[in-house]
Amino acid sequence: MSLNSADPPAGPVMPLSLAAVGRTVTFARAEGGVGLIRRLAEMGLTPGEPIRVLHRGPGPFIIMVRGSRLVLGRGMVQRILVRPG
Amino acid sequence: MKDRRPRSMTVALAGNPNSGKTTIFNALTGGRAHVGNYPGVTVELKAGWTRRGDKSIQLVDLPGTYSLTAYSAEEVVARNFILDEKPDVVIDILDCSNLERNLYLAVQMMELGAPLVLAFNMSDLAEAAGQKIDVEMLSGLLGVPIVPTVAHKGQGIEQLMAAAAAVAADPDQAVGRQRLPTYGRELEPEVARLAAMVPDRCRQAGRDRWVAVKLLEDDTEAVNRLHPLMPAAELAELLGAAEQSRRHIHSVCGDAAEIILADRRYGFISGACQETVRTTVESRHALSDRIDAVVTNRFLGLPLFLILTLLVFQVTFWLGRPLSGYLEKGKDLLAGQVWQLWPRGSDSLLGSLLADGLIKGVGAVLVFVPIIFLLFLAIALLEDSGYMARAAFVMDRLMHKIGLHGRSFIPMLIGFGCSVPGILATRTLESRRDRLTTMLVLPLFSCGARLPVYVLIIAAFFPRRTLFSLFGVADVTNQALLLxxxxxxxxxxxxxxxxxxxxxLFRGEVSSFVMELPPYRLPTLRGALIHTWERGWMFLRKAGTVILGAVIVLWALTSFPRPPTDPADQATRDQADRQYLAAAAKIDREAGLSGRGSAFAEARLQLAQARRRHWPDSQAFGAARLDYERRVRGLAQDSDRFARFLAAFEAAGTDDVEEGFGAAGLRPAAGAMLEAEGRRREQLQDMESGRARRKLEYSVMGRMGKAVEPAMRPCGFDWKISTALLAALSAKEVFVGQMGVIYALGRVEDDTGELEQRLQRDYTPLQGFCIMLFCLISLPCIPTLVATWRESGSVKWALGQLVGLTLLAWGVTAVVYQVGRALGLGTGLPA
Incomplete structure (x- = not known):
């Protein structure tokens, strides 16, 4: 799917909403508008970047990426695709 | 904004939100800032001044942003300021505990070609958490001067300004030293191709590469800036080439160009940090994580937030009430002083405008300043500690159900203090739909100014009853529950x-929600006070301008036209005097005072008349008083019997009526005399009250109240309530004062006891409840409407808010009144 040399080997992707608390997953891509994807990239969510899930529940998630804590709304975690490990 | 004297320089402060930018700004300027809106948008640019040696330095606090793309109005403002105003130096303030993300903005500044100095703020915290930064080496890798600072302790500020001055002295060299990220072999050829096509003007400014990168990022704002610089045909060609490059990059790299660019910038940052920053990420976040485990807990989060909110309100009112009480007294004192400039009983227009209009009207709002400032202080402390972001997180699920997200809750919380700063606080919301929705419903969060209305109505209609005792500590009363x-x-x-x-109206997906949770920090009192002042000042400014104007208009509406003087008033006065003298003559005869009783009554009458015409400490009144005392003493000297009567009369007026005063036989006579006097006073008061009421009824406001009465009848309101509600447009608490005037209680606002009795006599508890309901929902005050107008950028939203809320109030109140009446709830007039 991706020819970008910086990408980790392509594996199965899943929505971030399925990742368990405490797990570290790898950001693959986000589905959504240009503005949203750009914003996420600026906040440090670029392909191949590890994400740790700090909190998950019925509402928003808290993740740790590049040393900062981000709150992601419920709708957003479903549109962020990650690879396990 | 610009001042280009040789001895001055302009320094722009940039940085992520929560990086301590404001603290550095305050440290440099002493907190004295001039806040102005950037033309066209409601993003604030703060400017302040400081001196270093013989140089005067203008500091501009750019809005806190994560990046310099045109994602939000803040980012556009920050970027355009650097592009257009060309500050001599840009200081980017970074939070050391979050260096990589903070460096992203710095790299964008470097791409922009800004003369840059980096402040590594909160370096003490980072160090204490086991983070070691080789500042010198990192500075070399980036080609940018770096100064470690601890802003809230003032450390490193001087070094920072020295580094800024050095960069400003030779900006070209400073920019030349900067090391820019390379974007890799797929992107670089595209960047070079586009850079060759940009207009010469950009190339001369050293911005050709930046423009090329922005074109790859499909930045419409940057494209707009190109329009005036090149012919339309060339621009179209350039845009076509950019589109081609973007497609090419997407097919080769598998992601959109802007993602690859962000990735490369982060790669550049990671590379630089790898060599220079040694850190144990785990230890660095240990404390914040432990607090978050409780505060954002699924089950504890919401209750904790509610308890904290309750605590904030409790403390705010507990501390603020007494302060408001002092202001209230001061206001009444001042109004009284102003009236003393005119003879007593004067109906001077100027006196009325000053005392009843300006001082009482503006004062009524200013009285709430302590409570509002305390609430803002509490909110500032919560914000600075990092908790507010968690509160937004906790509230997100609930807010989601109504189509908003957690951040909207913070303006709403502020709205409990005063709607105006609440509306201004909606600026933190990124989506316009969210902003407008939050703004329009904000007046429904019961603000501090509605409290006096509730207090009056509840005290009048709902006698205090203890419903049950809470753990034997506090009694829960029906009054508290109603409130x-x-x-x-x-x-x-x-x-x-x-x-x-x-x-x-604002249909659409719930806007996507990304928010940073800043690490917890101990807030500083100084910082919190500056925040409080900034927000409070907005309220004061509104009170000083809009409310002032509104108060004058309302005063005029309630004062004009003035009714003609009623000859019946003079007749009433004469009749009251005659009745009193007749009663005195009768007592005189019965008690055997042989004419002295009548003479005494006449002296008292004259004293009372003097009191009506002159102020208590005037010379004229002093003379009248002396004359009265001389006459009464003369009467007492002539007759022992009268002296005893006088003693009984004076004692009857006080509480300690002693048996065996030696005047046993004369006490009934003294009591009767006192009673006759009281009767006369009451008659005169009723007349005065009637006059004030006639004045209001005759005025434009009274006529308006009467005109809307038929429409208000379904809600259970007569013209009196309607008039007071109309007057409450200027500020909610005016309702109480206006009811006082309508009930012709003269100037007795400090004692609402009598007003409560009158209300009880005329209205049912159901009507009382409806008044509260209507006050809660309807008629956002004029300052709120103005704030909505200014913040939404369109008068139509303010009008929509006014009409919508008024209709809602009318509907809800009418339903409650009609249903309540049908069910027979609270409809009995108390005996």
Whole structure:
């Protein structure tokens, strides 16, 4: 799917909403508008970047990426695709 | 904004939100800032001045942003300021504990070609958490001077300014030293190709590469800037080439160009940090994580937040009430002093405008300043500690149900203090739909100014009853529950209205929600006070301008036209005097005072008349008083019997009526005399009150109240309540004062006891409840409407808010009144 040399080997992707608390997953891509994807990239969510899930529940998630804590709304975690490990 | 004297320089402060930018700004300027809106948008640019040696330095606090793309208005403002105003140096403030993300903005500044100095703020915290930064090496890798600072302790500030001055001295060299990221072999050729096509003007400014990168990022704002610089045909060609490059990059790299660019920038940052920053990420976040485990806990989060909110309100009112009480007294004192400039009983227009209009009107609002400032202080402390972001997180799930997200809750919380700063606080919301929705429903969060209305009505109609005891500590009364119900009804209606707006006018997906949770920090009092002042000042400014104007208009509406003097008034006065003298003559005869009783009554009458015409400490009144005392002493000297009567009369007026005063036989006579005097005073008061009421009825406001009465009848309101509600447009608490005037209680606002009795006599508890309900929902005050107008950028939203809330109030109140009446709830007039 991706020819970008910086990408980790392509594996199965899943929505971030399925990742368990405490797990570290790898950001693959986000589905959504240009503005949203750009914003996420600026906040440090670029392909191949590890994400740790700090909190998950019925509402928003808290993740740790590049040393900062981000709150992601419920709708957003479903549109962020990650690879396990 | 610009001042280009040789001895001055302009320094722009940039940085992520929560990086301590404001603290550095305050440290440099001493907190004295001039806040102005950037033309066209409601993003604030703060400017302040400082001196270093013989140089005067203008500091501009750019809005806190994560990046310099055109994602939000803040980012556009920050970027355009650097591009257009060309500050001599840009200081980018970074939070050391979050270096990589903070460096992203710095790299964008470097791409922009800004003369840059980096402040590594909160370096002490980072160091304490086991983070070691080789500042010198990192500075070399980036080609940018770096100064470690601890802003809240003032450390490193001087070094920072020295480094800034050095860069400003030779900006070209400083920019030349900067090391820019390379974008990799797929992107670099595209960047070079586009850079060759940009207009010469950009190349001369050293911005050709930046423009090329922006074109790859499909930045419409940057494209707009190109329009005036090149012919349309060339621009179209350039845009076509850019589109081609973007497609090419997407096919080769598998991601959009802007993602690859962000990735490369982060790669550049990671590379630089790898060599220079040694850190144990785990230890660095240990404390914040432990607090978050509790605060954002699924089950504890919401209750904790509610308890904290309750605590904030409790403390605010507990501390603020007494302060408001002092202001209230001061206001009445001042109004009284102003009236003393005119002879007593004067109906001077100027006196009325100054005392009844300006001082009472503006004062009524200013009285709430302590409570509002305390609330803002509490909120500033919560914000600075990092908790507010968690509160937004905790509230997100609930807010989601009405189509908003957690961040909207913070303006709403502020709205409990005063709607105006609450509306201004909606600026933190990124989506316009969210902003407008939050703004429009915000007045439903019961603000501090509505409290006096509730207090009056509840005290008048709902006698205090203890319902049950809470753990034997506090009694829960029906009054407390009623008060709380007003707040809860407001919240429920606001949520319903927001839901309605989001599914009609502002339909669309719930905006995506990304928010940073800053690490917890101990807030500084100084910082919190500056925040409090900034928010409070907005309120004061509104009070000083809009409310002032509104108060004058309302005063005029309630004062004009003035009714003709009623000859009946003089007749009433004469008749009251005659009746009193007749009663005195009768007592005189019965008690055997042989004419002295009548002479005494005449002396007292004259004293009373003098009191009506002159102020108590005037010379004229002093003379009248002396004359009275001389006459009474003369009467007492002539007759022992009268002396005893006088003693009994004076004693009867006080509480300690002693048996065996030696005047046993004369006490009934003294009592009767006192009673006759009281009767006369009451008659005169009724007449005065009638006059004030006639004045209001005759005025434009009274006529308006009468005109809307038929429309208000379904809500259970007569013209009196309607008039007071209309007057409450200027500020909610005016309602209480206006009811006082309508009930012709003269100037007795400090004692609402009598007003309560009159209300009880005329209205049912159901009507009382409806008054509270209407006050809660309807008629956002004029300052609120103005704030909505200014913040939404369109008068139509303010008008929509006015009409919508008034209709909602009318509907809800009418339903409650009609249903309540049909069920026979609270309809009995108390005996």
């Amino acid at each position: 709380m119900s007003m707040y809860l009804i407001g919240i429920a209606l606001a949520l319903a209205a927001a839901k309605l707006l989001r599914s009609t």
